[in-house]
Amino acid sequence: MFFLNAIILGVLGASLLGLGVNLLFFRSLAAVPEPVAHGRVSVLVPARNEERSIGECVSSLLAQDYPDFELLILDDASTDRTAAIAGPLIAGNPRHRLVTGAPLPEGWTGKNWACHQLSQAACGEWLLFTDADTVHRPGALSAALAMAAGARADLLSAWPRLITLTLGEKLVIPVLHILALCWFPMALLQFLQTRPRLAARIPRGLLRSWGGANGQFMLFRRTAYEGIGGHLAVRAHIVEDVALGREIARRIPEGMRLFNCDASRLIDCRMYQSFREVCDGFTKNVRAAFEGDLVTWYLAGGLQFTAFILPFALVFFSSQYRVAAIEIALIYTIRVILTLRMRTSWLGCILHPIGHLMAMAIAIRSWIKTAGAGVEWKGRKYRPSYPPPR
Numbered sequence: 001m002f003f004l005n006a007i008i009l010g011v012l013g014a015s016l017l018g019l020g021v022n023l024l025f026f027r028s029l030a031a032v033p034e035p036v037a038h039g040r041v042s043v044l045v046p047a048r049n050e051e052r053s054i055g056e057c058v059s060s061l062l063a064q065d066y067p068d069f070e071l072l073i074l075d076d077a078s079t080d081r082t083a084a085i086a087g088p089l090i091a092g093n094p095r096h097r098l099v100t101g102a103p104l105p106e107g108w109t110g111k112n113w114a115c116h117q118l119s120q121a122a123c124g125e126w127l128l129f130t131d132a133d134t135v136h137r138p139g140a141l142s143a144a145l146a147m148a149a150g151a152r153a154d155l156l157s158a159w160p161r162l163i164t165l166t167l168g169e170k171l172v173i174p175v176l177h178i179l180a181l182c183w184f185p186m187a188l189l190q191f192l193q194t195r196p197r198l199a200a201r202i203p204r205g206l207l208r209s210w211g212g213a214n215g216q217f218m219l220f221r222r223t224a225y226e227g228i229g230g231h232l233a234v235r236a237h238i239v240e241d242v243a244l245g246r247e248i249a250r251r252i253p254e255g256m257r258l259f260n261c262d263a264s265r266l267i268d269c270r271m272y273q274s275f276r277e278v279c280d281g282f283t284k285n286v287r288a289a290f291e292g293d294l295v296t297w298y299l300a301g302g303l304q305f306t307a308f309i310l311p312f313a314l315v316f317f318s319s320q321y322r323v324a325a326i327e328i329a330l331i332y333t334i335r336v337i338l339t340l341r342m343r344t345s346w347l348g349c350i351l352h353p354i355g356h357l358m359a360m361a362i363a364i365r366s367w368i369k370t371a372g373a374g375v376e377w378k379g380r381k382y383r384p385s386y387p388p389p390r
Contacts, residue, residue: 004306005314005323011307012330015182019334023341025187028262029147029158031139038149041069041141041219042124046114047086048076048378050132052273055085057132062089062096064141071096072121073132076114077103079379082132097121108235110380111215115240116231127220133270134160134216140266144219147261154224154256155248157213157241158263161343168275170345171355172282172362177338178308183300185210186260189249193257200253211249211258215241216269224248224256238288238375238382264343279362284375284382286366297367305360307331312353 043061047054054073061071071090075083075098083098090096099121104113115129126145130136148156159180164170189210192199199207218241228251234243248258272278290297311327318324331352339349348355369375374383 001318001320004310005320005327007303008307008311008327009323009330011303012327012334015178015307016330016334018185019182019337021187022181022184023337025190026181026260026262027147028264029140029143029266031266032142032146035065035067035139035142036146037067038145039068039125040123041066041126041128041145042118042122043069043071043128043130043141044115044118044122045071045073045130045132046076046111046118047073047078047082047132048110048114049078049080050082051078051080051085053133053270054082055089056135057130058086058089060134060136061130061141063138064136065139066141066145069095069141070122070124072099072118073097074099074101074114074118076101076110104380109238109240109382110378112231112235112237112240116235119225119230122222125222127222127225129215129218129220131216131269135268137266137268140263143266144217144263148219148221148259151259152257153219153259154221155213155245155258156219157245157258157260158217158219158267159214159260159342160216160267160269161264163268163270164345164348165270166274167347168278168358169270169272170348171351172275172278172348172359173271174335174338174342174344174348175356175359177342177344178334178356180212180214180260181338182334184212189252189258192252196253196255202253204250204253207252208246208250211242211246213241213245213248213258213260215239216271217263217267218244227251227256239285242289243291262341264341279365280375280377282359282362283366283369284377286363287370288366301360301363304356308356309353309360 073086087098101114101117104110119127144156144158162173164173228247234240237243245258248256272281308331311324315321315324315328335349335352339346374381
C-alpha cells in the first residue's frame with residue numbers, strides 16, 4: 001500500500017506542478033485597443049450537417065473587426081440546411097464565399113478533405129481553421145493575430161470556453177483539460193522554441209510527441225502550413241489537430257513555433273449536445289490521439305485510473321485513509337484551478353470521480369471499436385491511420 005500511495009502522490013504532485021508551470025505560459029487572448037492588420041487572414045470553416053450552430057458561428061465571424069479577412073465556408077455534402085443557413089448570411093460580399101465540397105476521395109477523412117479544399121481556395125497569408133460550433137466574440141480575430149504576430153507563431157491554437165449544458169457534457173468534457181494542461185509540456189516547448197540549437201539535440205520523434213493543438217481554432221502562418229504539408233500530410237488522421245500541432249513541434253529545430261493559448265473569454269464552443277454525441281465523439285478521437293502506441297496507451301490509462309480515480313475507493317476501504325484524503329484534496333485542487341481558469345462546469349468538478357471514470361470507459365470503447373469495425377462520425381466510417389515515423 002505504501003508503494004501504491006507513493007505512485008499516486010507522485011503522479012498527482014507532478015500533475016499539479018505541470019499544471020502550474022503550463023498556466024504560467026498559457027497566455028490568455030485579450031482584446032486589443034485598436035485592430036492592426038498583420039496581413040490578410042482566410043477564415044476557413046468546414047461544415048457538414050451543422051444547421052444547429054452554423055448561423056451563430058458565421059454571424060460571429062462576420063462581426064469581427066480585423067481589417068483584412070475573408071470568410072470561406074465549405075459545405076461538405078450536408079444533408080440538412082447548413083448551406084441554406086450560411087449562404088444568405090455571406091451573400092453580397094465578394095470577400096466571403098460558400099464553397100461546395102467535392103466528393104470524398106479514398107484515403108481521406110471528411111474534415112481533412114474539407115480543410116484541404118478550403119486551404120486551396122484561400123488567398124490569405126494566414127489560415128484560420130475554426131469549427132462550425134464555435135462562437136467568436138467581437139475582437140477575437142484581432143486578438144489572435146496580435147498574439148500570433150507578437151510571438152512569431154507558425155501555429156497559434158486557441159482553446160475556447162467549452163459550453164456544457166447536459167449532465168453528460170458537464171461530467172466528461174472538462175476531463176480534456178486535465179490531459180492537455182497537466183500532462184503536455186507546453187512550457188517546455190516554448191522554452192525550446194527560443195533555443196532551437198538545444199531543441200536540435202532532442203530526437204525529432206520525442207519533440208513531435210510533445211506537440212498538440214486544438215482544431216476548434218488553429219491559426220497558421222501560411223508558409224508554415226504549406227511547409228509541413230498541410231492537411232494533405234495528415235489526410236487519413238482522425239485527430240488532425242493533434243497531428244498538425246505535432247508536425248510543427250517536430251520542426252522546432254528548424255525555427256518553427258507552436259503556441260497554445262487560452263481563449264475562454266473570447267470564444268465559446270459547444271462540442272457536443274448530448275451524452276450520446278460526447279460518447280461517439282470521444283470514441284472517435286481517443287485511440288487515434290495515441291497513434292497506435294499501445295505502451296503509452298496502457299501507461300497513460302493506468303496512471304489516470306490509479307491517480308485520479310482509485311483514491312476515492314481507498315479513502316473508504318484502506319487503512320491509510322488519511323493519505324487517500326490528501327490525494328483527493330490534490331485532485332480537487334487541480335480540478336478547481338482548471339474550472340476557474342477554463343470556466344467549465346462546477347458540477348463536473350464536484351462529481352469528478354464519476355466523470356473521470358466515464359471518460360475512461362469511453363476511452364476503452366474507443367480502443368475496442370477502432371481495433372475492430374472502426375468508428376462512425378457524421379455518416380462516415382473510419383479506421384485509424386497514422387503517418388509513418390520520421
